[in-house]
Amino acid sequence: MGMAAELREAPLAVERQAEGLKRPLAELVTRLRRHPPAVVVTCARGSSAHAATFAKHLFELKLGLPVAEAAPIIASVYRRALRLDGQLFLAISQSGRSDDLVANAILARRAGALTVALVNCIDSPLAAACETVLPIGAGPERSVAATKSFTASLAALLRLASAWTDDAALSAAIDRLPQRLAAASAADWRPAIAPIGAAASLVTIGRGPTLAIAREAALKLKEVATIHAEAFSGAEFLHGPVALVSPRYPILLLPPTDAAVEGLRDLAADLAAKGALLLTAGLSGQLPVQPSDHPETDALCLIQSVYAMIPVLAERLGIDPDRPRHLHKVTRTR
Numbered sequence: 001m002g003m004a005a006e007l008r009e010a011p012l013a014v015e016r017q018a019e020g021l022k023r024p025l026a027e028l029v030t031r032l033r034r035h036p037p038a039v040v041v042t043c044a045r046g047s048s049a050h051a052a053t054f055a056k057h058l059f060e061l062k063l064g065l066p067v068a069e070a071a072p073i074i075a076s077v078y079r080r081a082l083r084l085d086g087q088l089f090l091a092i093s094q095s096g097r098s099d100d101l102v103a104n105a106i107l108a109r110r111a112g113a114l115t116v117a118l119v120n121c122i123d124s125p126l127a128a129a130c131e132t133v134l135p136i137g138a139g140p141e142r143s144v145a146a147t148k149s150f151t152a153s154l155a156a157l158l159r160l161a162s163a164w165t166d167d168a169a170l171s172a173a174i175d176r177l178p179q180r181l182a183a184a185s186a187a188d189w190r191p192a193i194a195p196i197g198a199a200a201s202l203v204t205i206g207r208g209p210t211l212a213i214a215r216e217a218a219l220k221l222k223e224v225a226t227i228h229a230e231a232f233s234g235a236e237f238l239h240g241p242v243a244l245v246s247p248r249y250p251i252l253l254l255p256p257t258d259a260a261v262e263g264l265r266d267l268a269a270d271l272a273a274k275g276a277l278l279l280t281a282g283l284s285g286q287l288p289v290q291p292s293d294h295p296e297t298d299a300l301c302l303i304q305s306v307y308a309m310i311p312v313l314a315e316r317l318g319i320d321p322d323r324p325r326h327l328h329k330v331t332r333t334r
Contacts, residue, residue, distance in 0.1 A: 002322040003147055003224065007307040008185055009139070010148040011178040014155040017137030021159055028132050029163045031114060037088040041113070043070040043104045044092040047146045047216055051092050051118075051153040054212035058161045058296065061208075075107045076100035085112030089130075093117070094141065094149040096124025105129040118156055120149050134160070147307045150216060151181065154300050161296075173294030177301075184290050184301035189309035191286040192279045195250050196221070197316055199277075201228040202250040205237055205267070208260035209299040217252065217306045224321045225314045234264045245276045253280040254302055258295035281305070 040059050042052035049069075056067035070089075074080045076099060089108040091101050096119040106129050109115045117130035120138045127133045138152040155177065162170040196202060202221070206214030211233050218229035229252075232241055245251070251271060255264040264283075271278050281302060282289040290301045311321040 002311070003307075004311045004321070006141060007147040007151075007304065008182075010151040010185075010304060011181040013136075013138045013148050013152045014174075014181060015178040017135070017152055017156060018159070020135045020137045021156060024132060024134055025159060025163050028116065028134070028160070031132075032088065032164060035086065035114075037065065037086060037114070040065055040067045040088045040090060041070050041082070041084060041108070042067060042090045042092065043072055043101055043108075045072070045098055045101065047150045047219060048092040048094060048153065050212045050216040050219065051150060051157065052090070053215060054154050054209065054299070055090065055092070055157050057209055057211065058157055062161050062165050062167065070104055072098075072100035072104050074104075076103040079107075081107040081111045083111065084108050087113050089113040089115045091115070091117050091126055091130060092119075092153060093124070093126050094120045094136075094138070094146050094153075096121045096126035098126070102126050102129050118153060120152070147220075151300055151304060151307075154212075154303075158296055158300075170294060170296065173297045176293060177297045180290050180293060180297065180301050181304050184304040185308045187288050187290075187305040187308065189287050189305055190312070192250075192252065192309060193313050193316055195277055195279065196225075196227065196252070197313055199227065199248070199250045201230070202252060203237070203241065203244065204229055204231045204252045204254060205234050205264070206231070206254040206256070207234045207264055208256040208258055209296050210254045210256045210302060213299050213303045213306070214252075214254050216303055217254065220306065220310050221313075224310050225317060225319060234260075234267045237267070242271075242274075245271060245274045247275050247277050250277045250279055253278060253283075253285070254306075255281065255283050256295055257282075257292040257298045 044052040115130040116132045118134045136152040136156045138149040204214040204218045215231040218231040221229040281287040314321040
C-alpha cells in the first residue's frame with residue numbers, strides 16, 4: 001500500500017481511535033488532575049517531532065503549561081537524567097522502536113516523571129518503557145513516509161487536550177474531523193505543483209497551530225519529492241530569511257484560522273509586494289481549504305491536503321513516492 005492510499009485511510013483511523021483511547025485517556029486525565037505537572041517534556045523524532053510541536057501549541061494555549069522539547073542525546077549518549085519528578089514526559093513515535101526515545105523514557109520514569117507513550121505500535125519497546133500508553137490507532141502503515149500516523153497522532157493529542165480541559169467545543173470539532181479530513185484529501189492543489197516542481201528550494205510558513213504543519217510539509221517535500229524545503233513561523237521568517245525572497249523562490253504559506261492569522265495576512269501582503277512566488281492556502285489564495293470549523297482541527301485538514309498533493313508532485317518529477325531515496329520505515333537512532 002502506497003502513500004496516496006494510506007493518507008486516504010486517515011479519516012477512518014481518526015474515527016476509530018476514539019474507542020482505543022477512551023480508557024487510557026480517562027485514567028491519564030484523572031492522574032493529571034490529581035497531581036498537575038508544572039511542565040510537560042516531549043521527546044520525539046521526525047514527523048513525531050512535528051506532532052510534539054503541535055502538542056506544545058495545544059498545551060501552552062489550552063492549559064498554560066510550558067512545554068519543553070527534550071534533547072534525546074542527553075539520555076541515550078550522555079546518560080544524564082533530567083529532574084522530572086512529578087512532571088509529564090510525553091514520548092511520541094509511530095514505531096516506538098527508536099533507541100534514544102526508549103532511553104529517555106526509562107530515565108524519565110526513574111526520575112519520577114509520569115511517562116506517557118503516544119504510539120502506533122503498542123507492543124513496542126517505547127510502550128513497555130512508559131507507565132501509560134495512548135494508542136493512536138492508525139493501523140499498519142507500510143509507506144515509508146508517515147502520513148496517517150502523523151494525522152492520527154495530532155488527533156490523539158487533540159483528544160488529550162479536550163479531555164484534560166473538558167473542552168466541549170474541541171470535542172465536538174474532533175467528532176466532525178473524519179469527514180472534513182476526507183474532503184481535504186480531495187482539495188485541488190494542482191496550482192502548487194508546477195512552481196514547486198521547478199524549484200531547487202522553497203520555504204513553508206505557518207504559525208500557531210499550523211507551525212507543526214509547515215514543518216511536516218517541509219519534511220515530506222524533502223523525503224518524498226527530494227526538494228529542499230525549510231519551515232519557519234511567520235515571525236521567524238522576518239528575522240533574516242526574508243532576504244531569500246525572489247520571484248523564483250516559492251513560499252508555501254499555511255495560515256491558521258485563529259488570531260494568529262492576522263500576522264500571516266500582513267506577511268502575505270508584504271511578501272507579495274516584494275515579488276515573492278507565494279502559494280497560499282486559504283486567505284483567497286490559489287490553494288483551497290476546508291471551511292473553518294475549529295482552529296486546531298483546521299490545521300489537520302491542511303496537512304491532509306499537503307499530503308494529497310505531494311505524491312502527485314513526486315510522480316511529475318519522475319520519483320516513486322513510495323520508495324524515498326536512502327530511507328527506511330523504522331529509523332533506529334541513538
